[in-house]
Amino acid sequence: MGSHCESSVKIPPIKFTKLFINGNFVDSISGKTFDTIDPRTGEVITKVSLGDREDVDLAVKAARHAFDYGPWPRMSGSERGRMMMKLADLIEENVEEIAALDAVNGGKLFTLCKAIDIPGAARTLRYYAGAADKIHGTVLKMSKGLQGYTLREPIGVVGSIIPWNFPTTMFFMKAAPALAAGCTLVVKPAEQTPLSALYYAHLAKLAGIPDGVLNVVNGFGETAGAAISAHMDIDKVTFTGSTEVGRKIMAAAAASNLKPVSLELGGKSPLLIFDDADIDQAADIAFRGMFYNKGEICVASSRVYVQEGIYEKLVKKLVEKAKATVVGDPFDPQVNQGPQTDKKQFEKILSYIEHGKREGATLLTGGKHVGQKGYYIEPTIFTDVNEDMIITKEEIFGPVMSLMKFKTMEEAIKRANNTTYGLASGIITKNLNVANTVSRSIRAGVVWINCYTAFDVDCPYGGYKMSGSGRDFGLDALNQYLQIKSVVTPIHDSPWH
Numbered sequence: 001m002g003s004h005c006e007s008s009v010k011i012p013p014i015k016f017t018k019l020f021i022n023g024n025f026v027d028s029i030s031g032k033t034f035d036t037i038d039p040r041t042g043e044v045i046t047k048v049s050l051g052d053r054e055d056v057d058l059a060v061k062a063a064r065h066a067f068d069y070g071p072w073p074r075m076s077g078s079e080r081g082r083m084m085m086k087l088a089d090l091i092e093e094n095v096e097e098i099a100a101l102d103a104v105n106g107g108k109l110f111t112l113c114k115a116i117d118i119p120g121a122a123r124t125l126r127y128y129a130g131a132a133d134k135i136h137g138t139v140l141k142m143s144k145g146l147q148g149y150t151l152r153e154p155i156g157v158v159g160s161i162i163p164w165n166f167p168t169t170m171f172f173m174k175a176a177p178a179l180a181a182g183c184t185l186v187v188k189p190a191e192q193t194p195l196s197a198l199y200y201a202h203l204a205k206l207a208g209i210p211d212g213v214l215n216v217v218n219g220f221g222e223t224a225g226a227a228i229s230a231h232m233d234i235d236k237v238t239f240t241g242s243t244e245v246g247r248k249i250m251a252a253a254a255a256s257n258l259k260p261v262s263l264e265l266g267g268k269s270p271l272l273i274f275d276d277a278d279i280d281q282a283a284d285i286a287f288r289g290m291f292y293n294k295g296e297i298c299v300a301s302s303r304v305y306v307q308e309g310i311y312e313k314l315v316k317k318l319v320e321k322a323k324a325t326v327v328g329d330p331f332d333p334q335v336n337q338g339p340q341t342d343k344k345q346f347e348k349i350l351s352y353i354e355h356g357k358r359e360g361a362t363l364l365t366g367g368k369h370v371g372q373k374g375y376y377i378e379p380t381i382f383t384d385v386n387e388d389m390i391i392t393k394e395e396i397f398g399p400v401m402s403l404m405k406f407k408t409m410e411e412a413i414k415r416a417n418n419t420t421y422g423l424a425s426g427i428i429t430k431n432l433n434v435a436n437t438v439s440r441s442i443r444a445g446v447v448w449i450n451c452y453t454a455f456d457v458d459c460p461y462g463g464y465k466m467s468g469s470g471r472d473f474g475l476d477a478l479n480q481y482l483q484i485k486s487v488v489t490p491i492h493d494s495p496w497h
Contacts, residue, residue, distance in 0.1 A: 011104050012097045017048045019055055019218060020201035022062035023211025029054045034218075036194060039107035039339040039346075040329055040374045048194050051219035056186065056227040059215040063157045063184040064233050066212030073154050073182035077133030084129035084179060087200075087207035088122035094203070095119065101195040102167050103330045107339040107375065108293065110331045113168070120457075121172040121200075124473075127457040128180035131478055135181065140486070144497050148488040154182035155260075155481050156235030159228035161221070161249070162197075163241045164190035164341050165296040165397075171197055173472045174238045175214065181481035186215045186234070188225055192342045194218040221245060230256045236481065240264040240298070242395075243421075243466050262470030262480050264298065264462050266395040267423030270416035271301035271452065272438060274409075274429040275309035281450070282310075282428045283317035286401075289426060289452035291325070291379050294337050295399035296345070299424035299461075301452055303392060304403050305412050311405045315364070315383060318403070322365045322379040339375040340398060346375035349398030356382050356391040356400070366399070387418050395421070409434055413441045422464030426452045445471070 017033075018025040026049075033047040051059075066072055072080065091098065099113035108117070137150030158178045162170040167189060178185055189197035194216075201216045217224050225245075229237055229252035236259055239249050243265040253259045271289055273282045289301030306314050330338030340346040346369075353367045366380030377399055385392055385402040392402050406412040416425060425444040429435055439447040445462045448454050455461065460474030470480055 012100050014046045014101075014195060016195070016198035016202055017046055018198070019049045019051050019059070020198060020214075020216040021055070021059045022215065023205055025198075025202075028052065029058070034191065036105060037192070037342060038104055039341055040104070042343065042373055042375070045104060045195075048198075048218050051188075051217035051224045053223060053227040055217050055219070056224055056231065059186040059217050060157060060231055060233050062212035063186050063215055066210060067154075067157055067184040070184075070210050070212060072184060072210050072213045077135060077180070077182075080180060080182065081129035081132040083208050084125045084132065084176065087204055087209065088125040088129070090203040090207055091118060091122045091125070091200075094199070098168065098196055098199055100331075101199060102193070103338070105193045105195045106164055106167055106341050107330055109335065109338055111333055117166065117168045121168045124172040124176045124457050128176040128478065131475060132180040135478070135482065137484070142488070145490055145492070146488055147491040148486060151485040151487060152479075152482040153485055155483050156183060157233060158183045158185045158481060159231065159234040159237040160185055160187045161225050161228060161237065161239045161241065162187065162189055164192040165293060165298070167193040167196050168200075170240055171200055173240075173477070177478040178238075178481045179209070179213070181478060183236075183481050184213045186217060186228060188217050188219060188228055191218065191220050225249075226252060229253055232257050234259055236260050236262075238262040238470070238480070240472075242266055243468075246468060262472075263468035264470070264472055265423075265466065265468040266421055267298050267300070267463070267467050268303055268393065268395055268419050268421045269299050269301055269424040269426070269444065270303045270305060270419075270442070271426040272406075272412045272416060272428070273304065273306045273310070273314065274427075274431065274434060275307040276430045277310065277428040278430075279310060279313050279317060283314055283321060285426070285428060285450070285452045286314075287318055287321045290401045291322075291337065291399050292453055294340060294377075295349075296341060296397055297453070299446065299453060300397075301426055302396065302400065302402060303416075303419075304401060305406050305415060306403065307412070308405050308407055315403060318381055318401070319365050322381055325379045327370045327376050327378060337379065337399065340377060341375070343375060345397065346377065349377055349396055349400065352391055352394070352396045352398070352400060353380055356385075356389065356402075359389045359391070361385045361389060361391060361402070364403075387415060393419070409438065413438060417441075417443050420466045423467035424448070424461070
């Protein structure tokens with residue numbers, strides 16, 4: 001398992017560090033700042049303004065005014081779409097700089113940010129920009145003497161609380177459909193990764209999006225996040241993050257103005273690999289499904305169930321892949337895995353690895369901190385794991401895979417569903433009947449057959465059970481930011497009914 005630390009990419013100067021409220025970068029009311037950290041070294045990148053309740057109030061006031069009196073919800077969908085397209089173009093013009101922000105702030109691979117995350121944001125904006133002028137209700141066939149139709153109206157001011165693992169993807173996964181619908185937003189980026197969100201606020205202004213429509217308040221969950229969740233003037237909250245925080249947001253929304261809440265929460269997603277699978281393909285899918293983005297991915301295939309006929313061969317392949325992984329500086333193109341996003345997460349992952357060892361799981365490879373500084377962890381694989389162990393039940397959110405053996409399809413389905421979560425799942429088989437039966441039997445929001453993490457902006461995804469409610473991506477996501485209003489009038493002397 002190599003480690004690499006050379007990098008030829010120069011980190012750009014950080015241009016935006018304040019809060020973005022009502023079209024301007026402003027200091028927080030308290031004047032306080034907090035450090036944003038480079039996970040490669042644990043050192044400070046820069047200080048950013050620390051938003052709190054009173055800053056959220058200002059941002060909500062701006063968003064409310066922009067919604068109630070401003071042009072954004074009142075312009076045509078095609079005009080909104082045009083500005084969103086312009087924002088997408090500006091993102092593409094600045095790919096290099098934004099990718100460097102997510103890499104230095106989140107420990108994400110620079111090459112992947114440049115190839116996938118940042119262009120993906122532009123693609124998401126264009127998808128919803130294209131939908132902005134196609135939002136319409138239906139004409140109702142009502143009983144005698146009545147005519148009815150439905151309107152789909154923007155829900156209002158949206159609070160968006162996003163996580164640190166995919167700062168760019170998550171920003172636009174929420175913002176793009178909300179903007180297309182005609183809503184205004186207050187976004188709270190994760191305190192670990194605020195830099196790209198502030199850059200996007202700047203680009204939105206350049207794209208002509210009116211002041212107050214998109215506001216960004218950096219800060220901590222227990223202060224700024226809590227203020228958004230409990231705010232009486234926010235009409236909807238959307239959140240991606242842990243189940244534990246999701247509960248708090250739901251409770252705060254219920255205790256305040258009963259605003260609807262969309263939650264995309266944790267996962268402990270099963271990947272079922274059947275005896276007829278191609279071993280090389282299966283090993284590749286399983287490995288990438290777990291270790292992509294250093295395991296900091298909500299849909300990670302962290303519970304891998306392998307049918308006993310190919311178990312030994314597959315385990316061997318996975319261990320080889322783990323040992324060949326280069327862990328190091330995410331700006332180095334030779335590196336496969338960067339550092340975990342912050343010290344707290346790094347320590348949490350290492351403590352889960354210790355739990356696994358204590359509970360009797362066999363550590364096949366990895367399990368250790370890499371290097372003298374920074375938050376690097378070796379890709380880690382456990383075998384001899386069972387469903388009662390903490391490492392199988394709880395989301396680790398790091399590069400730790402659990403391998404288990406099964407005999408029959410029925411057993412695999414039962415064990416796959418033996419979890420409080422239900423975000424994603426995968427099946428690797430050449431048998432169509434197995435694929436059909438298993439995909440209908442697993443209680444999860446996404447089932448990937450002979451692939452994994454195959455996301456697309458047109459493919460809705462979200463959780464069953466304690467993995468949340470609501471869907472991101474697809475036109476289903478757009479509907480989360482729209483109210484349905486029924487309009488009914490009497491109709492007299494109609495020649496037909």
